[in-house]
Amino acid sequence: MKTIDLNLSSTILSVYVLLQITNGLNILDNWFITELIRMIICLTVAMVISILLRKLERLLKKS
Numbered sequence: 001m002k003t004i005d006l007n008l009s010s011t012i013l014s015v016y017v018l019l020q021i022t023n024g025l026n027i028l029d030n031w032f033i034t035e036l037i038r039m040i041i042c043l044t045v046a047m048v049i050s051i052l053l054r055k056l057e058r059l060l061k062k063s
Contacts (some may be wrong), residue, residue: 003025006053007050007054007057008052010049011049011050011053013047014045014046014049015037015042015046018041018042018045019038019042022038022041025037025038
């Protein structure tokens with residue numbers, strides 16, 4: 001249960017930080033394209049963080 005909480009909180013924190021970093025992003029002066037790109041980047045980062053934490057958890061369980 002603790003690893004699920006760690007995974008969820010780390011993913012939420014990383015997405016929040018990414019949203020703060022990309023706050024001033026402006027692509028082609030188009031709001032829709034900018035928000036779509038930010039959403040795609042956030043989903044990608046969330047998936048990567050989740051996968052890395054899952055692999056780290058399995059690695060720590062083995063040892």
